[in-house]
Amino acid sequence: MPDLVPVRRALISVSDKTGLPELGRALAARGVEVLSTGGTAAALREAGCTVRDVAEVTGLPEMMDGRVKTLHPAVHGGLLALRDAPAHVEAMEAHGIPAIDLLVVNLYPFEATVAAGAEEAEAVEQIDIGGPAMIRAAAKNHAHVAPVVDVEDYDALLAELDANDGATTLAFRKALALTAFGRTAAYDAAVSGWMAESLGVFAPRRRVMGGRLAQELRYGENPHQRAAFYAETDPAPGVASARLLQGKELSYNNINDTDAAYALAAEFLPADGAACVIVKHANPCGAARAASPLEAYRKARECDPVSAFGGIVALNTTLDAATAQAILELFTEVVIAPAIDDEAQALFAQKPNVRLLKAPGLPNPGAPARAARQVTGGWLVQDADTRLVAPETLKVVTARAPSEAEMRDLAFAWAVAKHVKSNAIVYAKGRATVGIGAGQMSRVDSARIAAEKARAMAEELGLPEPPTVGAAVASDAFFPFADGVEALAAAGATAVIQPGGARRDAEVIAAAEAHGMAMVFTGERHFRH
Incomplete structure (x- = not known):
């Protein structure tokens, strides 16, 4: 393979015209x-x-509303020909095929079109055919051709030409080819994913997931692990689309925990009041709703101030100066909110x-979404757990129904x-949360840990009794035995919500009745592993 390849001819066909005039003039000057x-x-x-029209090279005009313009041997021969293979050179000379040394192509905006809610016919028209074909041809032949598929690579291309007297190096072309194949793979993934959704096919024979590098991370969960963060083309509001206003780059664990915190904060509509969530190691250690973000933050922090140290804070509403001041009283890794006022930003x-x-x-x-997790040798894909409980689906199974306050x-x-x-107990x-038990192998252990957290909260705040007295409790899955309910009753809880559906439901309900507790079944569980 040759190292230096002079760039004498370029084919440019782009949907995104950003930087195009500057690139064109720079190439012309060279x-x-x-x-x-x-x-x-x-x-x-x-x-x-x-500019020389491609139609002049192919001898054919663009046709079929532009669907056919570059799919021709005169174009693909110029991209695929091996310049050091005599038979290839002879074929080019015999058929008048000009060698193409540089390809600059970015694709039809299919992902953006679909994200905007386009109808099927419009989406189909945005499936690029000629672009990916040319990109793959040039990337395959990176021994002789430089494929550029991203606007942000224009400056690097021009710097490369300046550094090598108008030529590109093999290392540079290989790097461009890597990016090019990644782009076409992600593009095809977006198209196949959209088709599966439009057909209502949950499990297509082949599923591909694509993303764009958002950040190369310092390390993963631990310093000996390499890591990177990839974002979807049009990510939903959250950590992937958020703007870092200050502070060091987010780490792997920061991103994971911030996503967990913001997803929970989003469960609570701002119209119904402020909400604050504090997360540590992917689990909420405090969450609260209140009339103001300051009050919500204080109530969330009171649940477990020890765990809140070095945690992630997420708000569902504007971060104001008063709340910012309170947050800064305790060491915090990350704060995320949908809006931040100027005073708060100045304090931070x-x-x-x-x-x-x-x-x-x-x-x-x-909103419907997919969740994926890699396992050894494969992927697990499921619908994300976005189900919201509807009040009319709840079933009171005890003689005493919850009071209005208990139901809230x-x-x-x-x-x-x-x-x-x-196993989760809240x-x-x-x-406001007053005790959280998470990730235990036994639901009874989760109930006891949550109660112990509440007792620690009472000591910290100087309360006369643990806040679990008179509290409501949620269990993410059913109680297989009555001992879980007994543990809740021992902590002073008066109402419990759980999926129901266990073989011993009658015993569990009887235990709640014996302690005067109200119990509500949801009919669905929320395992989170």
């Missing part, structure tokens, strides 16, 4: 002949560049190591429990 098509050619000519600027993220809104907690706390605790690692009072 004596590069430019071939182009349609709108790209018009934009280049408008910028003062001399005094602590530049705190990572402050502004998200472009709240994710829709009930039950609904709140149930929303939180969905985001706690199973005590709530006044729409």
